[in-house]
Amino acid sequence: MDTHTSSANPVTLLGLGDMGTALARAWLAAGHPLTVWNRTPAKTAPLAAEGARVAATLAEAVAAATGPVVLCLLDDASVGETLDGADLSGKDLVNLTTSTPAQARARARWAEERGARFLDGGIMAVPPMIGHPESGGYVFYSGDRPLHERHRATLEVPAGARYVGEDAGHAALYDIALLSAMTGMFGGVTHAFALVRPEKDLDQAAFATSLAEWLGAMAGIAHGIAAQLESGDLTKGVTSNLAMMTTGNRTLLATARDQSVDSRLLGPFMELMRHRVEQGHGDEGLAGLTGLLRTDGAG
Structure with missing residues (x-):
């Protein structure tokens, strides 16, 4: 572990x-003086035994803070309830509580009105990854740039720090966008295993290896979509266009029927592809589907 002593x-x-x-233990292991507070005091005992100072009250914890005040609470409402009435003047707030971009922006204004500096974060890791750089976990940060630079070394102790802009909502937006993509991938993986599950002579572990390798190979499509959206040319670099994929989808759906698998996970996405082709954009890749998903009419 990099101790940043x-x-x-x-x-x-x-x-x-x-x-x-997990965050607390990473900072303690790196030698950072740590003050902790929790609504349920019993949870502080193990960390006290490891060297943390336990604040008796929330007000005491905030008042004594000379470094970043890091929040890792249930939700945005919990942040407001927890800090209600606390004197935040001159404090550096780093909010690692999961929130929406709109909530993060509102919370930044809320903090500024109370005389505090504010940085929002989106954690791209699960607890076992914290404090272990080799795990690949990191945190998106957005908001007050000087605040991020001031505390960057400290924030990098539990997990890597990736600053994504002064708009306080961008860390949450990155976080939710990546999790949304992951959720879609989970749907595809689930469908794939449903297809092969009945085959008694098929090695599920071997299939999993092939599936993971294939998904990794396909991940680069993200760069192609970004290039198309930035250039405005939605046919740029397309190797498998929507017309071709839509035709191929018939085989995917037929196989699902043959294997007694419900196509509800894939069907809506395939319908978007078909609709885009009917609009006359069969030579495009997937980038054009982003416009169909927008509810505000923005392409």
């Missing part, structure tokens, strides 16, 4: 769920 700044941490506890 040369920049062991004090940290105040509010919230000791699974993620908060």
Whole structure:
């Protein structure tokens, strides 16, 4: 573990769920003086035994903070309820509570009105990945740029830090966009296993290896879509166009029927592809579907 002992700044941490506890242990292991507070005091005992200072009250925890005040709570409403009435003037708030982009922007204004500096974060890791750089976990940060630079070394102790802009909502937007893509992938993986599950002589583990390799190989499509959207040329670099994929979808659906698999996970996406082709864009790749998904009419 990278201990960052040369920049062991004090940290105040509010919230000791699974993620908060993992964050706390990473900072303690790196030698950072750590003050913790949790609504349920019993959760602070193990960390106190490991060297954390336990604040008796929320007000005490915030008042004593000379470094970042990190929040890792249940939701955005919990942040407002927890800090209600606390003197935040001059404090550096780093909010790692999962929220929507709109909530993050509103919370940044809320903090500014109370004299605090604000940085929002979206954690792209699960608790076991925290404190282990080799795991690949990281946190998106957005908001006050000088605040991020001031505390970057400290924030990088639990997981990598990726600053994505001064708009306080961008970290949450990155977070939710990536999780949304992951959810779609989970749907495809689930459908794939449903197809092969009945085959008694098919090695599920071997299939999983092929599936993971294939998904990894296909992940680069994200760069192609970005290039098309930025250039405005939605046919740029297309190797498998929508017309071809829509024709191929018939075989995918026929196989699902033959294997007694419901196509509800894939059907809506395939319908979008078919609709785009009917609009006369069969030579495009998938980038044009983003416009069909927008409810505000923005292409």
